[in-house]
Amino acid sequence: MTSGVAHDFNNLLTVIVGNIEFLERVVTDERSTRRLDLMRGANLTAQLLAFSRRQRLVPTPVGLNATVAWMRDLLQSSIGGAIQIEITLQDGLWQALVDATRIELVILNLAINARDAMAVGGRLTIETANVTVTGAPTQPEQPNPGEHVMISVSDTGTGMPHEVLARVFEPYFTTKETGKGSGLGLAQVYGFAKQSGGGIRIDTVPGEGTSIKVDLARVEGPRTAGPSRRRPSIAPGPTRPAARRPCS
Incomplete structure (x- = not known):
């Protein structure tokens, strides 16, 4: 529909x-x-198509480390100086098979959502990692078992109560004031992740913050992502394994 x-x-x-x-x-x-x-209104159309998984994607091998490093200045200007950005990029990251333009929009979308959850400032953390999902998904948005390239966006903001988390991927559902959001942001991310052979996992604690992990299909084979187009301000290092703590 x-x-x-x-x-x-x-x-x-x-x-x-x-x-x-x-x-x-x-x-x-x-x-x-x-x-x-x-x-x-073309952007609204794109968001609707993304949720329904009917958007036109051009998947290519993408090095997410290079994408995140290249976007740092854009992210900083978008979220303002009151929020500190930390970036942790895993060495030897697999290439993701995604639409290069759409993944940039997804990262920006998640960063802006994180900013809105930190009204008085805080810390925005972006991480990449190779992950292997072994268990079957327990929620529709979660990835199927297999090897994935993960990018996570975490904040130290308000977190989400259980009743909000249960509806967070519904189109047009939003907790923001009228005129502040369409309610299509996370629905769009959900549709993109699923259409790209992956899924989403959310860890959130009310009053402490939220971490949204987007798992994407990896490029088959031994190739890893090439060097970044621009060096990040924080040296790449190993990331924590993708957590699966309860979201309640």
């Missing part, structure tokens, strides 16, 4: 966006340009 709504909505947007692009060529003042940008 979500996919059908997204495609019908996209058909309507085709005409609207076409006219917006025409107006953008003739409008020159900054205020009008910003208003035209706000009229675009």
